[in-house]
Amino acid sequence: MDLVDLIEEKHFLGQEFLLWLWYKSEERGGAVMVPELGREILVVFEKHMLLEYGEGEAHEKLVCRGLMTELKEARAGLALGKKPEQARIRFEIDNHEWSLTLKARLFEFQNVRLPKTETGSGESDDPMEVEGRLLDQIGLYETAQRTIDQLFRAFLELRCGEQWPEELERVQAWVRKG
Structure with missing residues (x-):
């Protein structure tokens, strides 16, 4: 299996991670x-999200954004x-705030x-x-990368563990409640 096929086959994990992280937030x-880290951090999904559905010619995308949406359209899309x-x-x-767009398929960061x-x-x-400014910015970018990696690791441990069925039920109930 080549890399492109492997990415295509496993990209659902990135989508599940985004859904789980949104639910957790x-x-x-x-x-x-x-x-x-041994502690909690603040995670907020801002007013921009891209949802996908289907494959091939039946592939659809739904972009939800804007100050007044509060991601209600995205939550409705999840239910569909x-x-x-x-x-x-x-x-x-620690009173430092990062903002980024995370793409699920390849875990790309944009607009950091x-x-x-x-x-x-x-x-x-x-x-x-x-x-000094450059080194400071590199360190802050590495912190963002490491934080997303740590969140993904926590998700994978849960996803591959015995507690996943209960967590999945809670996520599904949250989607239905949407």
Whole structure:
């Protein structure tokens, strides 16, 4: 099996992860436990989501966005069998806030917005300040990557464990309640 076929066969995991993370973020007002951190972080799904349904010529996409939608259309789409393919997610750790669009198929990050930092105003051309800002931004991007990885690892452990049937029932009830 080549890489493209493998990605196509397993991309449902990314969709299930986005659905589970969305459910977890709404379950307790945004507080989502990250076992590797040993604490909760704030996770919020913002007003932009792409849902997909079907395959081949019967493939459909539904884009839900806007300030007033509150993702109600996306929740209704879930009830009709559509699956999340990408979502705009904001998360907060220690008063630092990241925002990014996560694509389920390849776990791509897009439109990453990093937290503001204290490493200068960005106006100086001093090489040491420029290097400091760059290293700070790299570290913040790595934190975003690591956080999504830790959330996905928590999902996979649950998904492959004995507790998955009960969690799946809760997620399905949340979708129906939508």
